[in-house]
Amino acid sequence: MPDIKSYQMLIGGRWVDAESGETFVTVNPATQEPLARVPKAGDADVDKAVKAARKAFPAWKALTQAQRNEYMYRIAAAIRENAKELATCEALEHGTPYNDAFGVCMGAAGKFEYAANIALALMGIQIPMEAGQLSYFKRGPLGVAALVIPWNFPIIMLAVKASAALAVGNTCVIKPPSVNSMTDLVFARVIQSAGLPDGVVNVITGSGETTGMSLCSHPDVDVIGFTGSSETGQNVLRYAAATVKKCVMELGGNNPVLVYPDADLDALVGVLGFRQFNNCGQHCSGPGRYYVHEKVYDAFLRKLAAFADSIQVGDPLAEGTFMGPVVSKAQQRKIEDYVVGAVAEGARVYYTREKTPEQEKGSYVMPTIVSDCTHDMRIAREEVFGPVAVVIKWKDGDDLIGMANDSEYGLCAHVWTKNLQLALQLADELNVGNVFINCQTLTEEQSWGTNVKASGLGREGGVEGLKEFTDLKEITVDYKAF
Ligand code: NAD
Secondary structure (H helix, E strand, C coil): CCCCEECCEEECCEEECCCCCCEEEEEECCCCEEEEEEECCCHHHHHHHHHHHHHHHHHHHHCCHHHHHHHHHHHHHHHHHCHHHHHHHHHHHHCCCHHHHHHHHHHHHHHHHHHHHHHHHCCCEEECCCCCEEEEEEEEECCEEEEECCCCCHHHHHHHHHHHHHHCCCEEEEECCHHHHHHHHHHHHHHHCCCCCCCCEEECCCCHHHHHHHHHHCCCCCEEEEECCHHHHHHHHHHHHCCCCEEEEECCCCCEEEECCCCCHHHHHHHHHHHHHHHHHCCCCCCCEEEEEHHHHHHHHHHHHHHHHCCCECCCCCCCCCECCCCCHHHHHHHHHHHHHHHHCCCEEEECCCCCHHHHHCCCCCCEEEEEECCCCHHHHCCCCCCEEEEEEECCCCCHHHHHHCCCEECEEEEECCCHHHHHHHHHHCCCCEEEECCCCCCCCCCCEECEECCEECEECHHHHHHCCEEEEEEEEEHHHC
16 A cells, blocks of 8 residues: 555544554545545544543633634634645545635635624523513533534535534534545644644544444533434434434435526526536535426526536646546445436436546546436435436426425425516425525525425524524522522
């Protein structure tokens, strides 16, 4: 095996190996070559990390908001200063094109500043009582937060969770996605360089089934912030049930796109074509299945294919690359199997392209459009999570809203029509957390994602996302008695 760099975990302010000495290796998805050696945390390491976070909690909680915010702003500055290194890590280990990854780092810095600013405004509430009595709610942190990060955005997802948990006074133990462990360990080094007190942030690496399970089952964890698949989320909820932990769960999705005959197809393809193929379609809120009216079906396919054809697929570190590889060989096979299965069920590959021999070695999936799908096909019912557009034709008289809602998931939905009355009526009827009408803007810090059905519990982002990491304690006093 070529010489690769080794990394350590952050526990209680110290950089350490796993107690067992065990390690595992992460891989560059573009080449399948080994990239980094990282520790494999066992139960003993998880326990040490949780204990370190618990020990650090009272002092971190006791800081004034202004004092905590000093750290938050320093973290943001450190991220900006180290953005080139962080972006290179994400490009190498996740396959994100470098420029996109650099933009992600700027976004990650903004999360810490936003959380600090919002935390200043999160106050308690006083409720009116009869004379001589006082009753108020005091908002405070929950304690030790276990933050489990998915691989689709290893930097920004860590930033969203850690900024919210820390700003309001929790300490945390972070479990990165195993395939992107190096990226998040480097990110942890950057965060720690802001001079955080020991134990406020701890990062342990390992597989989900061992390290992740051990962390989410730990009796001294107070809240779990988890993003990942619905299946894993169900397991996490089971572990959490034993000690009744609060869980904020961002899970899978299969988001319907409702395209009406009056839709502005150029605008639609510009917005959702980008979402479909950027980050290889590994977006929880991206388009999952397009229902396109028969009058515009052919035109939509032609325009989306022209968009797909314009995409530069290649080395994430090369200038101009729009799409790199998907995160792993396993994920590549899973996505390509969906396409093979759809064709066997009667769908048609409307657009794809050949891979170069270099791309064959890596975990590349070519931009693909699968047309002639039906609502019942597996590719339309499950979460593909790749650069594959799944297109279904609908006609007047079809129960479009029924099909859109007929899913175990409820993350978000997209509506494209110029009929405002119809669009707003659909927004009411769609059983999802977020509805995007003729747009998809996720750039505002104030927005949050709401998850319904198997897509999760609670909210992430914005002011609501911060509140998830707090509790409101009610205190009532009859002061006539004094
Ligand atoms: P995953 O469920 O495989 O893993 C998520 C994380 O959980 C990883 O850190 C993994 O190591 C850990 N894990 C795995 N098994 C575990 C276990 N038994 N106990 C504890 N932790 C465990 O998900 P993924 O494949 O990394 O991420 C992609 C998924 O995330 C997709 O389904 C996507 O829709 C979802 N996602 C959802 C949102 C949202 O906002 N709802 C955002 C991003 C991603």
